[in-house]
Amino acid sequence: MRHFILATAGHVDHGKSSLVKALTGTDPDRLPEEKARGITIDLGFAELNLNGPNGEIFHVGIVDVPGHEDFVRNMVAGVGSADVALLTVAADDGWMPQTEEHLQILLYLGVKRILVALTKSDVGKIGNRRDEIQENLRDTAFANAQIIPTSVRDGSGLEELKCAIASELAALPPAYDIEKPRLFVDRAFTLHGIGTVATGTLVGGEIQRGQPVVIEPAGIPARIRSLQTHNHDLETAQPQMRTAISVPDIPIARDGIQRGHVVATQEFEASCTIDVFLTRSGRLTRGAPMKSGASAYVHHGTTRVPAKIIFAETNALTAGESAVAQLRLSAPLLAFVGDRFIVRDASELHTIAGGIVLNLDSTAFRSAQQRALLASRAVAADDVDLAVWTEIARGDVIEPSRLLTRSHFGSHEIAAALQKLAKHGEIFLSENIAAKMLVWREMRESAAKLIDANHKEHPERRGLELNELRSQLSSLAPNIFDALIVDLCCADFVCVGSTIARASHRVSLPDKLKSAAVIIRDALAAKPFDPPARKDLAKDRQQEQALRFLIDQGEIVEISSEILLLRESLDQIISIVSDFIRANGPASASQLRERVGTSRRVIIPLLEYLDRAGVTQRVGDLRRLRESSAASVARL
Numbered sequence: 292m293r294h295f296i297l298a299t300a301g302h303v304d305h306g307k308s309s310l311v312k313a314l315t316g317t318d319p320d321r322l323p324e325e326k327a328r329g330i331t332i333d334l335g336f337a338e339l340n341l342n343g344p345n346g347e348i349f350h351v352g353i354v355d356v357p358g359h360e361d362f363v364r365n366m367v368a369g370v371g372s373a374d375v376a377l378l379t380v381a382a383d384d385g386w387m388p389q390t391e392e393h394l395q396i397l398l399y400l401g402v403k404r405i406l407v408a409l410t411k412s413d414v415g416k417i418g419n420r421r422d423e424i425q426e427n428l429r430d431t432a433f434a435n436a437q438i439i440p441t442s443v444r445d446g447s448g449l450e451e452l453k454c455a456i457a458s459e460l461a462a463l464p465p466a467y468d469i470e471k472p473r474l475f476v477d478r479a480f481t482l483h484g485i486g487t488v489a490t491g492t493l494v495g496g497e498i499q500r501g502q503p504v505v506i507e508p509a510g511i512p513a514r515i516r517s518l519q520t521h522n523h524d525l526e527t528a529q530p531q532m533r534t535a536i537s538v539p540d541i542p543i544a545r546d547g548i549q550r551g552h553v554v555a556t557q558e559f560e561a562s563c564t565i566d567v568f569l570t571r572s573g574r575l576t577r578g579a580p581m582k583s584g585a586s587a588y589v590h591h592g593t594t595r596v597p598a599k600i601i602f603a604e605t606n607a608l609t610a611g612e613s614a615v616a617q618l619r620l621s622a623p624l625l626a627f628v629g630d631r632f633i634v635r636d637a638s639e640l641h642t643i644a645g646g647i648v649l650n651l652d653s654t655a656f657r658s659a660q661q662r663a664l665l666a667s668r669a670v671a672a673d674d675v676d677l678a679v680w681t682e683i684a685r686g687d688v689i690e691p692s693r694l695l696t697r698s699h700f701g702s703h704e705i706a707a708a709l710q711k712l713a714k715h716g717e718i719f720l721s722e723n724i725a726a727k728m729l730v731w732r733e734m735r736e737s738a739a740k741l742i743d744a745n746h747k748e749h750p751e752r753r754g755l756e757l758n759e760l761r762s763q764l765s766s767l768a769p770n771i772f773d774a775l776i777v778d779l780c781c782a783d784f785v786c787v788g789s790t791i792a793r794a795s796h797r798v799s800l801p802d803k804l805k806s807a808a809v810i811i812r813d814a815l816a817a818k819p820f821d822p823p824a825r826k827d828l829a830k831d832r833q834q835e836q837a838l839r840f841l842i843d844q845g846e847i848v849e850i851s852s853e854i855l856l857l858r859e860s861l862d863q864i865i866s867i868v869s870d871f872i873r874a875n876g877p878a879s880a881s882q883l884r885e886r887v888g889t890s891r892r893v894i895i896p897l898l899e900y901l902d903r904a905g906v907t908q909r910v911g912d913l914r915r916l917r918e919s920s921a922a923s924v925a926r927l
């Protein structure tokens with residue numbers, strides 16, 4: 292079974308609700324005031340099961356909207372998630388102002404297909420009306436929409452209309468499921484014994500009974516106690532289903548749940564500044580140009596927010612024009628890149644524009660280059676490759692898992708688009724980083740330059756301390772720095788201990804340090820088992836550098852911070868100590884001091900060093916050999 296949403300549209304009194312009742316048996320006008328006035332005021336709902344042309348079953352949730360000009364706000368809240376719209380034109384009345392306004396709204400919202408019901412065919416002239424409708428739809432995305440005369444009085448056209456709806460639905464691609472469900476709440480009410488219930492159209496993914504959810508934009512946590520569609524209990528609601536959730540403890544309020552809120556399964560950041568591509572229909576026949584800075588109402592999902600609209604490259608937008616714009620909203624909106632919206636004027640009398648969300652981080656709008664990248668998205672809003680590339684081409688280094696999370700694209704398709712870009716060499720991609728190749732290369736080069744400069748200045752060092760490199764590249768976030776190091780070490784660089792060096796780098800003592808090294812070696816060799824203190828070996832900067840080099844090279848071993856020995860002297864001491872203990876059993880520090888022929892100053896740190904190195908083991912005041920001392924000595 293496939294699920295769809297069908298919304299009605301059309302001028303007041305053109306027979307929308309009557310048609311819904313005739314098709315489904317359900318009167319969508321449910322409010323007493325609607326019954327009393329004979330008009331629809333708020334959204335009404337019904338369900339219709341249809342057989343598809345290939346034996347499939349289509350479950351259609353119908354949203355019936357009001358046609359009266361005073362309730363366009365409610366109409367917009369109802370049609371946003373529709374797969375198909377049923378536009379009614381009454382045969383006795385013809386194309387009227389809200390027929391036109393509703394049509395423009397459907398076009399702005401990107402509704403894929405429409406059907407036209409030429410209603411009240413029992414009282415009007417069909418032929419002329421058909422021409423009038425075709426004329427009005429010419430040059431729109433709906434130019435070849437089917438036009439079906441219907442009458443609820445004599446029942447004519449109803450079966451034909453059902454068949455036409457089924458054939459339109461059969462041609463639609465599967466509902467988009469990006470595992471990011473959003474339920475745009477259009478009703479919230481309290482049921483006796485159940486508590487708060489909210490209804491809406493579910494888009495973008497499934498939700499489950501019992502699932503924890505977040506009510507946005509306030510970020511209120513809740514849990515779905517039970518789940519229904521058209522009064523049937525469900526375990527799982529699927530995209531494009533009319534969905535009712537019970538969230539018993541959530542109040543019906545601004546800081547609870549009400550129309551305009553969005554129920555999501557993860558917390559998304561709502562935005563007050565949104566970059567968009569705004570279009571004013573060429574069909575607009577009235578109204579002044581829309582000035583940059585103008586106040587208006589933005590209708591998105593089931594909500595409506597006052598906003599200022601700013602253009603970067605034009606002072607005003609006239610009918611038939613489009614531009615990148617920024618919406619500065621007076622309240623945060625949970626929008627996704629790719630969402631459509633409607634703009635109505637400050638007096639709420641006219642629909643003046645529509646658009647598509649391009650960007651939610653609001654840093655992109657200022658530069659012309661960034662705006663151009665954003666504008667390119669508007670041309671192919673469904674193109675995931677383009678969306679991913681334009682995000683990365685903006686120059687930031689991004690964590691792949693955070694890329695376009697608030698968009699109409701699923702994480703799998705985003706990952707595939709990244710792989711493709713990486714394969715073509717357009718981006719650098721690692722588990723945690725995605726960056727434009729040009730940007731990444733620059734970063735690599737500046738790191739390489741710093742490492743090379745360090746090799747040149749300090750050929751005696753193994754490499755540049757990573758901490759030093761980190762502070763020199765302080766503008767990089769820690770995760771980017773780490774990825775950079777990993778990437779450098781994949782190719783021409785190596786990490787040794789806490790340093791990074793070119794793989795080709797060979798440590799060498801610069802001439803100016805060579806004589807200092809000779810002095811140090813001689814001083815240690817003169818008293819091999821009772822060496823001078825470190826401060827006497829490294830009396831100046833050059834000697835200190837030479838000493839560091841000899842230690843790095845392994846020629847000199849740091850026994851403690853103060854005691855240094857030539858490697859060969861240490862080897863001799865180890866065999867003297869081992870031989871002595873083997874011959875005489877465990878020995879005291881003073882026995883070993885005498886045997887080695889060293890001083891009290893040296894023997895204690897020396898034995899501690901041998902303990903650490905696994906040669907000896909302290910037992911009370913004595914030292915014995917470690918069982919595996921042979922292996923330990925080899926490791927030293």
Ligand SMILES: Nc1nc2c(ncn2[C@@H]2O[C@H](COP(=O)(O)OP(=O)(O)OP(=O)(O)O)[C@@H](O)[C@H]2O)c(=O)[nH]1
Pocket residue numbers: 301302303304305306307308309310329330331332356357358359379410411412413414441442443444
């Ligand atoms: N003769 C005739 N009258 C119809 C037909 N369909 C609807 N009507 C009448 O037209 C009037 C308006 O019908 P509704 O179905 O309420 O119109 P609507 O488009 O839902 O109106 P709003 O929701 O207020 O915009 C009612 O009095 C209906 O009885 C039809 O096929 N033939």
Ligand SMILES: [Mg+2]
Pocket residue numbers: 307308309320330331355356357358
């Ligand atoms: Mg109605």
